Amino acid sequence: MKDDYIRIEGARVNNLKDIHLTIPRHSLCVITGLSGSGKSSLAFDTIHAEGQRRYLETLSSYARQYLGILQRPDVDHISGLSPIIAIEQKTTTRNPRSTVGTITEIYDFLRLLFARASIAYSPVTGKPMIRYTAEQMVALIAQQYKGKRCILLSPVVRGRKGHYRELLDQILKKGFLEVRIDGTITQITHNMMLDRYKSHFIEIVIDKLVPPSQEDADPALLARLRDSVNTALYHGDGSFAVLDPDTGKLDHFSKHLMCPESGLSFPEPAPHSFSFNSPQGACPTCKGLGYTTRIDLQKIIPDPALSIAQGGLDPFGKYRDTTLFQHLEGVAKKYGFSLHTPIKDIPEEGMDTLLYGSEELIYVKSSIGTHTITFSGLIHRMEQMSEQSEKRMAANDRYLEEVMCPECKGTRLNSTALQFRFADKNIAQLAAMDILPLLQWLKNVEDNISERQKKIASDILKELRDRLRFLLDVGLSYLSLNRSTRTLSGGESQRIRLATQIGSTLVNVLYILDEPSIGLHQRDNLKLIHAL
Known part of the structure; x- marks a missing residue:
């Protein structure tokens, strides 16, 4: 049948000389020949090019204006083409995020x-994390605290610095009279302020009650417990805690994934939570690359026998009468060497100051006299130059080396994503x-x-x-x-x-x-x- 073959007539692309060819469909066909004989010209520049052109012609004129116009290959006629996919022999991408x-x-x-x-596991205890519905929380509190006094607390601040005057005033306006600040229950007063330089933990005291047992529960007391749980969940953004005032024991409850012992909670997982190309899943240190870059000292100092003046610090070249070398002379004088001292003979403390800087004052002589500075270090200077100019960044790339990210150990993901198993x-x-x-x-x-x-x-x-x-x-x-x-x-x-x-x-x-x-x-x- 005619449809069982791909028929090519008069192909003259590149070094093809008026080729006529019939290729069977629905079979594995191999094109072989010497280098330069026209194998790629036939397969890619003729068959694939014509198939791609015909496909684009089926699109609307509106779509084609964005895709451009493909030239028809130099061939008299091709029939029997199916939709074509060409897979060339080349690397897929140089994108470091692609795996x-x-x-x-x-x-x-x-x-x-x-x-x-x-299943999420707590990084604190190593046990599976759990989530509760509001009704399950009511039942658990009624079971654990029946006949015992307890206090419901909604967390609003977790280990952050600030005076929180506005927050405490807002809590007071909502009708709550007490808060638990850093473990101590305190009555809220107008314009109340905390130490702004200390980290604080603040929880709203939602209710103080004695939960009834569910078997012989007073409907009014059970309704109060249910309302208090819902109020605690609302103000605690889905989480709250129950405090036993006699023992100081704290039990945590949450609609989210939560560790019942430590109170640590995770947001609901979604596919982007495990993507190193998403801010929700990527390691915050390496931004999902799995590695970080750092300056390679062996590339900065390729020959320790040279002095700074001779160009021993490769990125900065030989001695010139510039502000930088005036600063280096000040550092050298402070630590007892000169710019003509071989780098291998510079004292360790002086070398550390040259590379990483110091908060100590350095005396610098210049054309306007002597003044004092704090030297930030050559490595810091290279990083600043890279941030200010793309050209300098490209120049400094040759002094960098890639090292495994110390935070994620090369996994590319943040610690939360790695707790799900x-x-x-x-x-x-x-x-x-x-x-x-x-x-x-x-x-x-x-x-x-x-x-x-x-x-x-x-x-x-x-x-x-x-x-x-x-x-x-x-x-x-x-x-x-x-x-x-x-x-x-x-x-x-x-x-x-x-x-x-x-x-x-x-x-x-x-x-x-x-x-x-x-x-x-x-x-x-x-x-x-x-x-x-």
Whole structure:
């Protein structure tokens, strides 16, 4: 049948010389030949270019004005084309935020899994965190404090400095007469102020009552307890505490995820809570990169035998009559060396001051006389110059080195995101696993989770397993999801894009691949052919 073939007539793109060709559809076809024989000209510049041009012509004129006009390839006629996807052999992106997990969208499914089916653990006690409904809180208070006097407290300030005069006046206007300040219950007075330089903990005293037991409860007392709990939740932004005045024991309750012992609470998890590209999930120190940059002293001082005057401090060059070198002379005089002293012979204290600065006064001689300064250090000066000028930032980049973020240890996520676990593993641990062990773990994970988690996670787990199998089929079992795409070879990047396309399960699509087996061991070639 005519539709079973792609027919090309009169192709003259680049070094093709009026080629006529028939290619069978629904089959794996290989174009081979010597270098420069026109393989890429036929596959990419003729077949793919014409398929792309025809697709764009189906769009509205309004959409086409933003996409530009594609030139028709130099060919007489092409028939039998399907929708075409070309996967070239090149690195995917140099973006440091891009990983194997993000470009395959597998990490997106992991984020969804943790947002819906994970369990939060308290970083203080290591125990699972809990959440209550208002009715459950009423029942628990009635059970724990029946016949005992207790005090309901709504937290409004947690460990912050300030005098809080306006806040205390607002609390008084709302009808509350007492607050608990730093552990002591105090009556509110007009224009009351606290020590503004100390950190304070302030809680509103909502009610003092003796809860009834639910079995023989007085309806009026139970209604009062229910109203007080709702009021405490409103003023405490979903959290409150119950104080036993006899023992000083404090029990915490929250509609959010909360540690019942310490009172620490987490916001409700969402997919962006586990994204290192989102402020809600990213490590605040490295901003989700997994590494920070610092000045490499070996690059600043490549030859310690040179003196400062000879250009031993590489970013600043040889001695010149400038303000900076006048400051350096002042530091040198204070610590007993000169700018002509080899850097290796400069006293340690003097070298520390040169690099990192000091609050001590330095006497500096200049054309206008002698004056005193505090020297901020050469490294601080380089950082300031980088902030002020992009050109200087590029120049200083060669003196920087990337080091693992000390806060997140390379996981890219903040501490809250790492406290959520699924089958005793957090999302960073799963992203660090190689593809093959991760797939094996996902196959057996349903034996280690609750029935509720199974119902929520079954569809997500199936999608994760399917997408990981596609990566295995193209010979990428040794990669991990947190692997940066900057470190991938051209062949690896191409096979990742291929696995993503296979995972989309489109049919009747014409794929054009540029040497997809490059870099593969011979035993993996059969896997790749089977996947194709």
